[in-house]
Amino acid sequence: MSKTTAKKVFDVAQARKEFPILERTVNGHPLIYLDSGASAQKPQSVIDCIARYYREQHANIHRGVHHLSQQATQAYEDAREKIRQFINAEHAHEVLFTKGTTDGINLVAAAFGRKFLAAGDQIIISTMEHHSNIVPWQMICEQTGAMLKIIPINKRGELLMDEYESMLNDRTKLIAVAHVSNSLGTINPVEDIIKLAHQRDIPVLLDGAQAVPHKRVDVQALNVDFFAFSGHKLFGPTGVGILYGKQALLNDMPPYQGGGDMIERVTFEKTTYNTLPHKFEAGTPNIVGGIGLGAAVDFVSQYDEQEIVAHEQNILAYATKKLTDIDGVKIVGTAANKASVISFLLDGTHPFDVGTILDQLGIAVRTGHHCTQPLMDFYGIPGTARASFALYNNRADVDALVAGVRRAAAMLL
Ligand SMILES: Cc1ncc(COP(=O)(O)O)c(C=O)c1O
Numbered sequence: 539m540s541k542t543t544a545k546k547v548f549d550v551a552q553a554r555k556e557f558p559i560l561e562r563t564v565n566g567h568p569l570i571y572l573d574s575g576a577s578a579q580k581p582q583s584v585i586d587c588i589a590r591y592y593r594e595q596h597a598n599i600h601r602g603v604h605h606l607s608q609q610a611t612q613a614y615e616d617a618r619e620k621i622r623q624f625i626n627a628e629h630a631h632e633v634l635f636t637k638g639t640t641d642g643i644n645l646v647a648a649a650f651g652r653k654f655l656a657a658g659d660q661i662i663i664s665t666m667e668h669h670s671n672i673v674p675w676q677m678i679c680e681q682t683g684a685m686l687k688i689i690p691i692n693k694r695g696e697l698l699m700d701e702y703e704s705m706l707n708d709r710t711k712l713i714a715v716a717h718v719s720n721s722l723g724t725i726n727p728v729e730d731i732i733k734l735a736h737q738r739d740i741p742v743l744l745d746g747a748q749a750v751p752h753k754r755v756d757v758q759a760l761n762v763d764f765f766a767f768s769g770h771k772l773f774g775p776t777g778v779g780i781l782y783g784k785q786a787l788l789n790d791m792p793p794y795q796g797g798g799d800m801i802e803r804v805t806f807e808k809t810t811y812n813t814l815p816h817k818f819e820a821g822t823p824n825i826v827g828g829i830g831l832g833a834a835v836d837f838v839s840q841y842d843e844q845e846i847v848a849h850e851q852n853i854l855a856y857a858t859k860k861l862t863d864i865d866g867v868k869i870v871g872t873a874a875n876k877a878s879v880i881s882f883l884l885d886g887t888h889p890f891d892v893g894t895i896l897d898q899l900g901i902a903v904r905t906g907h908h909c910t911q912p913l914m915d916f917y918g919i920p921g922t923a924r925a926s927f928a929l930y931n932n933r934a935d936v937d938a939l940v941a942g943v944r945r946a947a948a949m950l951l
Contacts, residue, residue: 548845550932556581556837557930567900570938575720575879575926576904577770578751580834584774587833591826599825600799600816614825617832618815624835625765626756627782631814634781634788635828639747640670642766642781643714645818646743647674649791650712657683659711664689664697664726665916666719669909671745675714684711691916695722695871699730706738713742717749717765721908721924722871723854723879725749732762741787747771751928752850752877754843757782769827773928774834778827781818788814795820838929846929850878853927857936864943866951870922878931881908881922884943887950889923895946896923901939 554560557579562569571579591613597606599614615630622630636642655661661675665688675686687710689702697715713735718725732742741763749755750767757765764787769778783791793800793811797820802810811817838846857880861867866885884892893905906921907914914921925939 545842546840548841548849548929550849550930553841554930554932556583558582558585560930564900564902565898570899570901570935572925572927572931572935572939573902573904574751574928574931575748575771575908575924577776578773578928579930580775581773581837583837584830584833588775588826588830591829596826598822610825613829613832614823617828617835620832620835621780624754624839625750625780625782626758628758629785629814632782632785632788634783634815634818635823636766636779636781637777637824638768638770638779639668639745639766640674640768642764642779643671643743643745644674645781645794646712646714646764646766646783646791647678649794649818650741650787651678651682651684653791654711655679655682655684658709659684660687660705660707660709661685662687662689662702662705662710662713662715664715665691666695666697666722666724666910666913667714667716668720668745668747669911671714671716672912688912689715693917694873695719695724696873697724697726697731699727702731703734706734706740708738710735710738710740713740714745715742716745716747717755718746718752718877718879719871719910719913720748720879720926721881721910721913721922722873723876723881723926724871724873725753725875725877727875728760728762732760736761741784748877748879751838753847763787769831769834772831772834773837774831775824775827778824778831780831785814788818793817793820797821841929849929850927853931853933853936854878854880856933857925857927857939860936860940861943864940864947866947867943870917870919878927879924880926881924882943883919883922884947884950887946889921891950892923892943892946895949896939896942899938899942899945901942903939 599611743764746767765782770776800820870881889905
């Protein structure tokens with residue numbers, strides 16, 4: 539995407555000040571928040587936007603002639619336009635508001651699946667998918683008789699691209715893969731995945747939940763067909779997300795849910811449907827969520843993307859080195875191309891115990907299978923501890939984590 543000269547210089551100390559929650563203590567220690575992969579914290583601008591909306595603007599949208607309704611509608615549609623620019627979609631009506639990544643993937647599985655899948659067809663996903671990019675496909679496969687095919691990975695956590703290529707055939711109807719793995723941090727070669735699929739006219743859905751917080755995504759440059767992400771991982775509110783879809787595909791798909799707003803005309807005999815994006819947005823949406831997500835996009839867009847990437851890669855390299863230096867620590871997911879996510883194990887301990895000791899020190903990491911049980915099965919482990927870093931994390935956070943893991947090792951081993 540084009541860079542503008544008006545970008546603010548990224549400074550982590552400055553950025554931290556925008557997040558009030560980082561000032562609090564947990565268990566008597568300053569909060570060290572290393573769970574942004576699960577949900578990112580919110581900057582003051584997003585918090586203010588949400589409060590302002592409820593204080594001054596709230597009304598239902600798309601329906602009223604009255605002033606407030608029109609204002610709320612304008613704010614909601616302005617947010618859609620901001621998000622269109624953020625992902626560089628061609629049209630605002632290709633940007634659908636959803637409840638989040640899970641909802642977006644379920645929408646495609648149900649609506650695309652109902653129209654285009656038949657017995658014997660194949661959907662390709664990968665070993666490292668989040669459950670939300672596995673289960674919706676299993677559900678539609680059960681209904682249609684289609685089958686799931688799984689791209690294998692190596693021990694570093696990288697897709698075996700030759701195997702992927704050889705899996706593509708005339709029965710393949712859709713590819714659905716994570717852009718960035720939430721458990722491993724692997725950044726998948728999505729450009730190649732899409733090119734190979736398009737050579738056979740197969741559409742591709744990217745689960746972008748872990749991509750947009752770390753890198754700017756240009757859906758037109760990628761030429762991706764569907765792209766789903768969640769607002770709350772991008773410093774925005776919970777309960778809102780985006781499904782981008784190419785208009786030709788969205789127009790071809792039947793609606794996902796029926797109700798208000800998604801109709802053109804209803805009679806008891808027959809209903810005709812509204813145009814995009816409304817056809818896929820039944821019912822009163824999460825209005826404040828959409829507007830808050832617009833504010834979150836404003837927040838990230840104020841920085842030069844390359845500076846954020848450089849900062850996070852610096853933290854990733856520093857943390858990887860420091861954690862690897864600890865006896866007994868093993869990092870799960872060592873792909874050459876990674877986002878700032880580190881899953882690790884401490885030999886002879888359970889990740890839950892490590893996470894509990896870290897919590898006592900005010901350090902928030904995630905423990906468990908991270909909604910990727912088949913991936914954990916691949917590694918033959920029940921789960922990991924995972925530190926996921928966002929733009930507001932600094933080297934002091936890493937030092938606290940490393941000291942905490944050393945303490946856990948001393949207590950547990
Ligand atoms: C890669 C990936 N996909 C999908 C999801 C689901 O996101 P949500 O729960 O916001 O719908 C997550 C959440 O952790 C994720 O990391």
